[in-house]
Amino acid sequence: MSDSSLSPLLSARVLGLAQLGLIVLDINQHIVMWNQWMASRSGKSAHRVLGQDLFDLYGELRGQRLEQAVQSAMQSNLPQQLSPALNPSPFPLYPAGTWGGERVEQAVSVTPFNEGKERYCLIEVSDISTIVGRERQLRSQAEQLRAQSYVDGLTGIANRRHFDVALDRELRRAQRNDGQLSLLLMDIDSFKAYNDHFGHQQGDACLTLVAEAFAATLQRPADLAARYGGEEFGAVLPDTSSEQAALVAETIRAKIASLSINHSPAATRPHVTMSIGVATFDKDKLADAAAMLAAADSCLYAAKKAGRDCVIVYQQQQENAA
Numbered sequence: 001m002s003d004s005s006l007s008p009l010l011s012a013r014v015l016g017l018a019q020l021g022l023i024v025l026d027i028n029q030h031i032v033m034w035n036q037w038m039a040s041r042s043g044k045s046a047h048r049v050l051g052q053d054l055f056d057l058y059g060e061l062r063g064q065r066l067e068q069a070v071q072s073a074m075q076s077n078l079p080q081q082l083s084p085a086l087n088p089s090p091f092p093l094y095p096a097g098t099w100g101g102e103r104v105e106q107a108v109s110v111t112p113f114n115e116g117k118e119r120y121c122l123i124e125v126s127d128i129s130t131i132v133g134r135e136r137q138l139r140s141q142a143e144q145l146r147a148q149s150y151v152d153g154l155t156g157i158a159n160r161r162h163f164d165v166a167l168d169r170e171l172r173r174a175q176r177n178d179g180q181l182s183l184l185l186m187d188i189d190s191f192k193a194y195n196d197h198f199g200h201q202q203g204d205a206c207l208t209l210v211a212e213a214f215a216a217t218l219q220r221p222a223d224l225a226a227r228y229g230g231e232e233f234g235a236v237l238p239d240t241s242s243e244q245a246a247l248v249a250e251t252i253r254a255k256i257a258s259l260s261i262n263h264s265p266a267a268t269r270p271h272v273t274m275s276i277g278v279a280t281f282d283k284d285k286l287a288d289a290a291a292m293l294a295a296a297d298s299c300l301y302a303a304k305k306a307g308r309d310c311v312i313v314y315q316q317q318q319e320n321a322a
C-alpha cells in the first residue's frame with residue numbers, strides 16, 4: 001500500500017500556489033506560517049515575519065475586530081468571520097508587486113485548531129476586490145437608472161413618473177398632518193402652431209427653454225417642477241395655500257411671457273405664453289390625486305377658454321360659476 005499523504009515538500013509547494021492569504025498564529029499570536037500570497041501582497045517575506053506578534057507587526061490592527069476574532073477563536077475554539085462590509089481591508093495588502101495605491105478588499109476568516117497539545121489559529125484572507133468593484137458598479141448603474149427613470153430626457157426636469165410619485169407622497173403627508181398642498185398644471189399656448197411654423201426641432205428647443213425657466217422660478221427645495229407630458233408641465237407645491245399657489249403660478253406665467261420667445265403668426269400672442277390651472281388639497285373636496293388633477297385640469301381648460309396666458313385657481317372658478 002502506498003503512502004497517500006503529501007510530502008512536506010509537496011505541502012510547501014501547494015501552500016505557495018494557494019490563491020488566498022494563509023497565516024497561522026500560535027496561542028501567543030506569534031506568526032508560525034505566512035504563505036507566498038501574503039508575502040507578495042504585503043511586501044513582507046515569511047522569514048521577516050515568522051515569530052513576530054501579528055499585532056506588533058501591524059499595530060493598526062491592535063484592538064480592532066481582527067484581534068478580537070483571534071482572541072475569541074483561541075478561547076472558544078469556534079471559527080470567526082469578519083464582515084467585509086464592516087472591515088473592508090483590514091490588512092495593508094496591495095495587488096501583487098505594487099505595494100501602494102488602493103488596498104485590496106478582503107474577506108477574512110479565523111479558524112482555531114489544535115495540533116497535539118498546542119492551540120493555533122488559521123487566518124484566511126481572500127481578495128474580493130473584483131466582487132466588491134462589480135457590486136459598486138452595479139449599485140452605481142442602478143442608481144443612474146433610477147435617476148434617469150425620474151428625469152425627462154428632453155428638458156432635464158422631473159418626468160411624469162417623478163411628478164406622480166411626489167404628488168402621492170405629498171398628498172399622504174398633507175392627509176396625515178392636515179397640511180396644505182397645491183398643484184399647478186400648465187400648458188404652452190398654441191404650441192401646435194409653434195411647431196407648424198418653426199418645425200419640431202425648434203419646438204423641442206422652446207420646450208426646454210420654458211422648462212428651465214419654469215423650474216428656476218420654484219424656490220423651495222420640496223417644490224417639484226415636472227414635464228407632465230408633451231407641452232404640458234406640472235408643479236407640486238407642498239405647504240402651499242391656494243393664495244400662495246396663485247402667486248407662484250402668476251410668477252411662472254409672467255416669467256414665461258418675459259422670455260419673449262417669438263411665436264408663430266397664427267398664435268393668439270406674438271410671444272410664447274403659458275396657461276395655468278391651480279388646485280389645492282381639501283380633505284373634503286379634493287382629497288386624492290385624481291380629484292386634484294381633474295380640478296387643476298379643468299382650470300387649465302378654463303384658462304384656455306378665457307383667452308390663454310392666464311392663471312385660473314380652482315376655488316375662484318367655482319365661485320365665479322356659482
Ligand SMILES: Nc1nc2c(ncn2[C@@H]2O[C@H](COP(=O)(O)OP(=O)(O)OP(=O)(O)O)[C@@H](O)[C@H]2O)c(=O)[nH]1
Binds near residue numbers: 187192200204229231
Ligand atoms: N416639439 C415638440 N412638440 C410637442 C411635443 N409634445 C407635444 N408637442 C406638440 O404640442 C402640440 C400641442 O397642441 P394642442 O394640444 O393642439 O394644443 P395647442 O396648439 O398648444 O393649443 P392650446 O393648448 O389650446 O393653446 C402638438 O402639436 C404636439 O405635437 C414635444 O415633445 N416636442
